[in-house]
Amino acid sequence: xxxxxxxxxxxxxxxxxxxxxxxxxxxxxxxxxxxxxxxxxxxxxxxxxxxxxxxxxxxxxxxxxxxxxxxxxxxxxxxxxxxxxxxxxxxxxxxxxxxxxxxxxxxxxxxxxxxxxxxxxxxxxxxxxxxxxxxxxxxxxxxxxxxxxxxxxxxxxxxxxxxxxxxxxxxxxxxxxxxxxxxxxxxxx
Numbered sequence: 001x002x003x004x005x006x007x008x009x010x011x012x013x014x015x016x017x018x019x020x021x022x023x024x025x026x027x028x029x030x031x032x033x034x035x036x037x038x039x040x041x042x043x044x045x046x047x048x049x050x051x052x053x054x055x056x057x058x059x060x061x062x063x064x065x066x067x068x069x070x071x072x073x074x075x076x077x078x079x080x081x082x083x084x085x086x087x088x089x090x091x092x093x094x095x096x097x098x099x100x101x102x103x104x105x106x107x108x109x110x111x112x113x114x115x116x117x118x119x120x121x122x123x124x125x126x127x128x129x130x131x132x133x134x135x136x137x138x139x140x141x142x143x144x145x146x147x148x149x150x151x152x153x154x155x156x157x158x159x160x161x162x163x164x165x166x167x168x169x170x171x172x173x174x175x176x177x178x179x180x181x182x183x184x185x186x187x188x189x
Contacts, residue, residue, distance in 0.1 A: 017097065
């Protein structure tokens, strides 16, 4: 089971990072929703999520803690890990995420699924967790954000799907006609 969870985790990480490929810094940072969601911020957020859950929760080493968002930053900005600062580059954030996921992978490899951990920012009655619970929790969060990134990227340049080489989006579809069909259905509702 651990191998299955890990494989899905890795596939989702790669899908999220792929959504940044080939875009200029401005496109990566530009808020695309009323709540400011942006592609680079999603990757920065997941770097911080994986560091917290796979490193801190299990007392494991984490790379470059000075590059992660400090816990105190959330007191003044609850979205502090959802955007890149002017001093941060997309290459730097992607590199940080890759280093964090290597540390997370080391935790996953070293511990059994029932290894105990503690999530200090959760309510006291829920803080005690296992590696298996954390893997499911992070996988859920990551796939949600990879889905966000998929939609944002499709809106930018039409790139969609799970991988650049195999999008898993049906080929040969007349997308404008399909959208017109759905629009007509919506208009008739």
